[in-house]
Amino acid sequence: MRIKKDNRESVQKIRATIAQRLSSARQIFNLFGSSLSRSLGTIFFIPHPWIGIILWVALLQNPRYAAFAVLGFFVASCLDKVLKTGDTQLLGGGLKANALLAAVMVAWLTGATEIPLGAQLVMAVASAAAASILAAAVMRAVGGANLPSLVWGYCFIAAVLFNVCPTCTESAVSTMQVMPMPGDAIGWGMAFIRSLGTLIYAQSYEAGLLVGLAILLWSRILFVTGVVGWVSGVCITLAFEQLPVDYYWLPTSYNYFIAGMALGAVFFLPGWASLFMAALGGCIAAFLGLVLQHVLPESPIIYLPITAATSIWLVLITASFAGNNTVWRNYTPHLRPEDAWWYAKYRSQRLGHNEVLFSIPVAGELRISQGFNGSLSHAGDWCHALDFQRPTTIDNSPDPALNIWGGAVYSPASGYIERFITMIPDNQLGVCNYAENWGNYVIIRLDQGGWALLAHLQQSSIVLAIGTRVEAGDYLGNVGNSGRSPIPHLHLQAQSSPEPGSPTIPFRLVNYHSTLGTNTPCNHWNTAALPAEGEIVMAAYPNQMVHKVLASIAPGSAVWTIESQGHIPRNFRESHSNGIIRINTTLDEAGQHLFNSIFEEGTLVACLAADAWRIVETRQLTSSFMKLLAFVAPSIPYSARVGMTWRDPVPLMPTGPASWLSMPAAPYIGHHFISANCKCNSVPNVEGERLYIETTLDLSGDSSPLKLTCEFEILRGPVRIQADFKDGTVVYSLLSFEPGLPFDHSSAQ
Numbered sequence: 001m002r003i004k005k006d007n008r009e010s011v012q013k014i015r016a017t018i019a020q021r022l023s024s025a026r027q028i029f030n031l032f033g034s035s036l037s038r039s040l041g042t043i044f045f046i047p048h049p050w051i052g053i054i055l056w057v058a059l060l061q062n063p064r065y066a067a068f069a070v071l072g073f074f075v076a077s078c079l080d081k082v083l084k085t086g087d088t089q090l091l092g093g094g095l096k097a098n099a100l101l102a103a104v105m106v107a108w109l110t111g112a113t114e115i116p117l118g119a120q121l122v123m124a125v126a127s128a129a130a131a132s133i134l135a136a137a138v139m140r141a142v143g144g145a146n147l148p149s150l151v152w153g154y155c156f157i158a159a160v161l162f163n164v165c166p167t168c169t170e171s172a173v174s175t176m177q178v179m180p181m182p183g184d185a186i187g188w189g190m191a192f193i194r195s196l197g198t199l200i201y202a203q204s205y206e207a208g209l210l211v212g213l214a215i216l217l218w219s220r221i222l223f224v225t226g227v228v229g230w231v232s233g234v235c236i237t238l239a240f241e242q243l244p245v246d247y248y249w250l251p252t253s254y255n256y257f258i259a260g261m262a263l264g265a266v267f268f269l270p271g272w273a274s275l276f277m278a279a280l281g282g283c284i285a286a287f288l289g290l291v292l293q294h295v296l297p298e299s300p301i302i303y304l305p306i307t308a309a310t311s312i313w314l315v316l317i318t319a320s321f322a323g324n325n326t327v328w329r330n331y332t333p334h335l336r337p338e339d340a341w342w343y344a345k346y347r348s349q350r351l352g353h354n355e356v357l358f359s360i361p362v363a364g365e366l367r368i369s370q371g372f373n374g375s376l377s378h379a380g381d382w383c384h385a386l387d388f389q390r391p392t393t394i395d396n397s398p399d400p401a402l403n404i405w406g407g408a409v410y411s412p413a414s415g416y417i418e419r420f421i422t423m424i425p426d427n428q429l430g431v432c433n434y435a436e437n438w439g440n441y442v443i444i445r446l447d448q449g450g451w452a453l454l455a456h457l458q459q460s461s462i463v464l465a466i467g468t469r470v471e472a473g474d475y476l477g478n479v480g481n482s483g484r485s486p487i488p489h490l491h492l493q494a495q496s497s498p499e500p501g502s503p504t505i506p507f508r509l510v511n512y513h514s515t516l517g518t519n520t521p522c523n524h525w526n527t528a529a530l531p532a533e534g535e536i537v538m539a540a541y542p543n544q545m546v547h548k549v550l551a552s553i554a555p556g557s558a559v560w561t562i563e564s565q566g567h568i569p570r571n572f573r574e575s576h577s578n579g580i581i582r583i584n585t586t587l588d589e590a591g592q593h594l595f596n597s598i599f600e601e602g603t604l605v606a607c608l609a610a611d612a613w614r615i616v617e618t619r620q621l622t623s624s625f626m627k628l629l630a631f632v633a634p635s636i637p638y639s640a641r642v643g644m645t646w647r648d649p650v651p652l653m654p655t656g657p658a659s660w661l662s663m664p665a666a667p668y669i670g671h672h673f674i675s676a677n678c679k680c681n682s683v684p685n686v687e688g689e690r691l692y693i694e695t696t697l698d699l700s701g702d703s704s705p706l707k708l709t710c711e712f713e714i715l716r717g718p719v720r721i722q723a724d725f726k727d728g729t730v731v732y733s734l735l736s737f738e739p740g741l742p743f744d745h746s747s748a749q
Contacts, residue, residue, distance in 0.1 A: 039096035045266045046218045047334050058210035061202050065107045072103025072128035079132045091333050093151035095132045101154040102131035108201045112171040131157045150309040159301045169300055179250040198254040220664035221337040222265045229260015229282030236286040252289045255308035256282035262312045265337035269344055270667040273327035284311035338663040349649040349673050351528045356450050356494040356507035358412035359472050360539040367391045371533035384504035385493035391536050395429055405488040407479040411470040415446040418498045422462035424482040432484045438500050439483020442476050451498050455491040456483050511611035513538045525637045525646040542638035545684045549691050550613040553717035556739040558583045566728025569703035572624040597623040612637040615651050628723050632695045632708035640680040649673040674699050702726050
């Protein structure tokens with residue numbers, strides 16, 4: 001027995017030692033992957049650490065270049081700590097990317113010279129440091145303009161060295177292989193492949209293939225938009241060749257590809273409009289290349305990524321003046337373009353695309369007496385506006401449910417009082433004051449951008465001061481009948497400037513109940529929508545018991561049992577459960593709930609928003625339990641009451657082998673988001689009733705749930721989920737729950 005115990009202890013020690021060594025190796029590997037390889041990857045708009053390693057393999061086609069690149073990286077890392085710039089390795093080029101390229105440039109520049117190695121290393125260190133400092137300056141200068149820093153620091157240092165040491169430059173250029181003009185399809189393909197590695201001074205076919213492979217693995221859209229930019233630029237250059245001008249463009253053609261990727265998928269969300277931007281970027285880069293080659297004839301400066309960077313900036317600046325209604329800016333460029341598009345499109349399904357969001361400014365049931373593009377006065381530049389009245393209006397009635405006159409008006413959003421008028425007399429019924437179009441009004445400069453105008457208020461009811469800070473729900477005044485208003489009502493619009501009568505801009509109402517019939521209750525809840533003319537609406541107020549259940553969901557570890565009957569589709573079977581699963585819940589720094597399965601991959605992220613408990617993200621879910629939770633309760637409003645319905649898109653991103661092609665195609669052929677039609681069947685009360693939600697999906701097929709139900713309890717959150725399929729049923733029931741520390745992520749591993 002003693003021998004067996006000793007052997008067991010020895011085995012445990014060996015396992016512990018191996019685990020420790022593997023952990024150390026993993027940490028070193030993670031350091032390399034997350035920092036060094038990402039610095040090179042961001043030059044090609046690839047923030048993924050492991051895919052960036054492929055680019056290092058391409059650079060290793062010349063080990064000397066790779067060694068100098070590592071040196072430049074460490075120089076930039078030291079400077080980053082000294083300058084405290086917080087280099088986030090911005091896409092297109094941050095401190096480390098600029099320094100890395102500058103060091104590779106020195107390796108190329110001095111490779112054919114007799115300069116001692118020590119002097120070469122000093123030049124590399126100095127160039128990398130200077131490129132880093134210049135990159136930091138560019139980041140600071142263009143940060144407020146919402147422009148990427150790109151590789152301007154590297155370009156400037158390279159241009160200086162090319163002019164300071166023309167002999168070195170001539171020697172370096174003489175060592176480069178001449179790229180022959182293609183004469184057939186194979187030749188064009190080879191020219192394209194070789195051009196991909198030119199930015200990192202690797203012109204071999206192998207290096208080009210590796211660069212192309214890395215881009216393809218990261219994003220198919222990124223590669224396609226790069227090709228669109230390259231082809232567009234080539235077409236422009238071929239047109240120039242018909243003129244009596246000399247233009248050797250092949251070594252510079254990688255600029256077309258870089259500009260196409262940046263504008264088609266990185267700084268704009270993918271779509272047909274951004275595909276046009278990719279083509280435009282390639283054309284501009286080609287034209288600027290011609291100009292630069294004739295301004296600086298026979299100078300290697302023309303081969304730098306100056307034309308790509310310039311074309312990217314020109315298009316971004318021009319688009320900022322044109323607005324973002326046609327092409328959408330990408331505010332999550334660190335994500336794959338496919339994923340960035342999906343999240344932006346999903347958010348627009350819920351809240352609209354950058355539309356102003358207003359809460360209903362008057363309490364009680366209201367009728368939209370005139371909506372957008374109304375037939376009376378909401379037309380032309382003033383088409384985006386809503387008029388509010390009571391559903392059934394009786395003039396001069398003292399009942400506030402029958403007459404909106406004197407009703408309290410609340411701020412529809414947060415901001416600052418820009419201007420107001422309060423001394424216009426109210427009109428007699430049926431009479432308008434055409435001299436004062438808006439009557440008594442309040443204009444609010446909104447935190448979310450734009451201005452809100454609330455008009456036709458009661459005389460002397462506005463007791464505010466210009467510059468006063470107001471939050472959504474703060475009292476502004478009373479509903480009146482001033483200005484061009486024959487009967488008491490409230491006019492609400494969002495506008496593009498502070499002057500009364502400025503052109504209006506689209507907006508949506510948020511967190512409200514609605515119905516189309518005057519004799520039916522407002523039992524449909526809307527996250528954010530635009531009510532139609534004649535629709536009855538009412539601001540949603542939280543049910544305290546529902547809010548208590550949802551806000552109290554605690555972090556911890558839950559054990560669930562699984563019972564199934566009949567045939568359950570493969571997509572909804574737990575693969576590692578044996579009838580039992582464990583779900584760990586933790587909180588992130590923002591207070592969001594993170595649900596993780598012990599046996600399956602993926603994370604479900606839920607947050608307590610201002611209006612509802614809402615699932616906001618699903619990360620590569622393989623757990624059937626979490627898929628069903630995302631289906632049955634993508635959101636639960638705090639205002640839930642028995643019989644209330646609502647509709648919400650399901651936040652499940654397509655996964656699996658099929659998504660490798662379907663996701664890149666979605667921005668161009670359309671994508672159908674699955675919608676959940678939810679109904680509240682019971683709410684918690686003192687007798688112990690649970691929050692009970694029933695859901696059906698806008699999804700057909702034998703493998704889709706026909707109906708889902710979910711029950712929530714205080715502290716424990718979801719306690720029962722049932723999914724009914726065509727030929728079977730699966731039920732998840734909470735067996736035990738052990739509360740844990742809010743930020744203890746060890747249980748989620």
